Amino acid sequence: MRLIREATTADLPEILAVERSAGRPGDAALWLPHALDDPQRIVLVAIGDGRLVGWAKTHRFLGAEGSAPAGHYLGGLTVRPEARRAGVATALTSARCAWIAEREGSVHCIISVTNDASLALHRGLGFIEVARARSFHGTLFDAGDGILLTRSLAPRTRKTQQPS
DSSP: OOEEEEEEEEHHHHHHHHHHHHHTTHHHHHHHHHHHHTTTEEEEEEETEEEEEEEEEEEEESSOBBHHHBBBEEEEEEOOOOGSSSSHHHHHHHHHHHHTTOOOSSEEEETTTHHHHHHHHHHHHTTTTEEEEETTTTEEOOOEEEEEEEEEOOOOOOOOOOOO
């Protein structure tokens, strides 16, 4: 059973452990506390088998930059290697999209052309390619271009009480 919930500062050590398990540098310790405190963003964690198995975040850019519009973007996502291919990334991405759908009509993400797994995940969730460039919103790609993908989010319908 998997639980997706909003991260807290108490999750920071386990998030960093997930990053290390994936061979990523420890720079998340520098910026992640700010993301946790930013009301314009969300950081989510996935819990499976009693431990944190993945995490993901969003960004919000207030202005457009070139072909990259202003708005909410899916940020980093990391899943422990032993928990991959089990739907964790899909669950974290769907939860972030639901959170953004309550605020905006579309969501964006920026992915390296070399990240086949992430591209397949996002395309499978209805994201479409909008542009390619060496950088978007300050993210510079070392190995080729980045791809800007966008997905329209269906407006949530609010339930209203019908008069009896």
